Amino acid sequence: MTMSATVKEYFAALERLKQNKPQVIEKGSPINKDTVALEAGRKRGSIRNRPGFEPLLEAIDQAGAQPRPEAKKRVAVNPKQTAEIELLKRDLDVARSRYMSLLYLNAEMAKTIRRLGGDVPRFGGVTDISIDPKSTDVPF
Known part of the structure; x- marks a missing residue:
């Protein structure tokens, strides 16, 4: 059939x-x-x-x-990998702190420029930025 x-x-x-x-x-x-x-x-x-x-x-x-096959679970933790993850988390926290500090500094400088009568561009999208790849002052 x-x-x-x-x-x-x-x-x-x-x-x-x-x-x-x-x-x-x-x-x-x-x-x-x-x-x-x-x-x-x-x-x-x-x-x-x-x-x-x-x-x-x-x-x-x-x-x-029939019993369903269990999903394979991670048996051992790699200490080298765990240390690397922790290091990356700390680096991320530092980068976030630095970013927030720079945002605050920009806002304070904008207030000062306005108080002195200068024209401050609106915060928003970044335009007209070019980075010289041979420059040594780029942090990365």
């Missing part, structure tokens, strides 16, 4: 669920008739005890009874 296109779609959805690579539903969902139907793009409850669905129902029951 040949399988209909719908049953083939259900089997394809069942295989994706077995491999824990669903495209429609959440990963790690239990394997049952409803999740297979939803993964196949059908409505919940569309898989029923009908003629032609027997092999599918049997495969769903077998897949649902």
Whole structure:
């Protein structure tokens, strides 16, 4: 007996669920008739005890009874990598502090220029900046 296109779609959805690579539903969902139907793009409850669905129902029951493979968890922590991450976090904090200090300094200088009667450009997008790649005063 040949399988209909719908049953083939259900089997394809069942295989994706077995491999824990669903495209429609959440990963790690239990394997049952409803999740297979939803993964196949059908409505919940569309898989029923009908003629032609027997092999599918049997495969769903077998897949649902088998334990799901656990995701591999990180066993050991690499101390070198952990130290590198901490160093990068400290560098990020320093960069953020410096950025905030420079913003404050710019705002204070703008106030002083306005008080002295000068024209201060609006803060916003930066334009007309060119950096000489041979310059030694660039911090990076």
